[in-house]
Amino acid sequence: MARTGQAEQMRIVEPVAAPEEALALQAWPDHSPARMTRDFLLWRHLRVIRARAMRHVHLLADRLRGNAGPRAARSVYGVRMQSNWADRTFAYCQYGTYGPYLADLLASIDRPFAFLDIGANQGLFSLIAARNPLCERIVALEPVPETHRLLAANLALAGLGERARALNVGLSDVAGTHTISINPVHSGQASLEAHMAERSDCESIAIELVTMAGLDAHLPAGLPLFVKIDVEGHEPVIIEELLASRHAASVIGIFYEHDNRWTDNATICRALYRAGFAKLKRYGRGKHFDVLAGPSPVPLERIPAFEQGIAEVERQRA
16 A cells, blocks of 8 residues: 655745746646546546457457468557457557547657657557657566567567667666566566465566666667556655756656555655656556656755655665
């Protein structure tokens, strides 16, 4: 369960005058609350139902067609991906279950940038980022070998060449071999955290992890960086690692998944605050939603209690 407390609300220095640097902040599209309410109360559920139903239709069609080799399917997002109808996550990608929000954010970026896709799965949002001509570099991380194979195939299908790199690793605060739990029929359900390991429909495999320092050779210095994080509960560790790295000053936005059942909100708030970041927008309702965070448009007051990272907190508890 997520911990809550004073980290939930960020204190702001008075007066709240924006610094000169705020002129360079990225302007994000305004998704109206009314539109999002309708979407998350109705349309998203209908998209999920459609994706699940059509997945079985395509599986039946594939069986009737026989083994004709790999084929490509065009998603409602407009990008082509290698068909993988045995996987529920692929069906969600094809039928727009994730909504338009992250796609709109990526399309709106108005300066040359790099896209760091942490938990890239089969590459949907890397492919969407590539449609913005200002996206000069894509670094997509996917630690599960079979999913990484599909990711690399989809980036190649898009003809991205050296513009995009698919790395068969996950990101954490410690490099090395680690066990990840995966759902064989829902590749988006893959996590380093205990809540997935306890499920009877999941299995465990060994994968490789790197730290942000291990990505230095892949991320161009000085290029603004937009980061997507979807790692089923490991978000707090990754956000802290990202914002403590040499690349933190280049980050113009972080789009991450949050689930109250297993995401440590307090750790995320502390990491964002230490780096001068704020939560800018929430996408979704209930216990499971996405968050856009970015450099705060106003100065943030130093709060000593927020300056402890995960390692220091765990050391004090021991």
